[in-house]
Amino acid sequence: MNLAYISHHACQDHDMGKHHPESPERLHAIQDRLIASGMEMLVTHYDAPEASFDQLNRVHDADYIRLIERSRPKEDRGVNWIDGDTAMCRATWPAALHSAGAAILGVDLVMEGKKHHAAFCCVRPPGHHAGRRSAGGFCFFNNVAVGAAHALEHHGLERVLIVDFDVHHGNGTEDIFTGDERVLFCSSFQHPFYPHSGADTDAPNIINLPLPSRTGGPEFRAAVEAAWLPRIEAFRPQLIVISAGFDGHAEDDMSHFTLREADYAWITRKLQEAARRHADERIVSCLEGGYELSPLGRSVSAHIDELIGHA
């Protein structure tokens, strides 16, 4: 079985301006690295469908979805700022629909289980800062939440694990699933840091891991082993969904973590081991952050190399 690699050309058309770090070049950097490493041959490409209104509505309020649709700029070259760092151009709406739709297709493919145990959704805009009725932090619709809700509502799963190792707290995902015992949400993040949330969450289904500036691989791994892995074992997830953000890399200026490719490979392996024990190997991973192009390409390659599983 090989890896389903899900993307869509619309994801490259979403453009928030020349100097914005969440740039279309991010997807090119990943694609180039996969080709250069020979891994491109080991994945099966899929075009992401658009998520439907009903699929989005499982995790976002109807009024919010309509507000985002209405916020598209009228002119071809126009940009409409939703918050201080999140903007819509004409191409953003379809890109956001295909990004969320990628998670839906990823879940369908691994649930079917005929061709793929794992899927990587190489999409943008990212999603984990999008709450039930809020955009922000470069995000409009919460892609991993849309995928997890599809697994619960459409495929009838009872336990879905979402792991978010982006350097920023997955505040949108927490907003959507707080108190929903069908979902265990684990988020590691630099603290204090944007979006300044998550340090004092006490919901039983949320395991936040606020870590200080300059956290490196050894500290990250020790924290994950202590705080997450025993809870994941006890939860026995039937599906693992990953908010795969790589902006905690030592070479990424977005944060002050000093993680390396090997650390992203390590966490991927740990999740894969859990998926083997509990979830028939099912993993759906969605790209979140990671802004320095070279370490992003290398880190995604390390992540995908593990997902392919050296089979």
Ligand SMILES: [Zn+2]
């Ligand atoms: Zn981030």
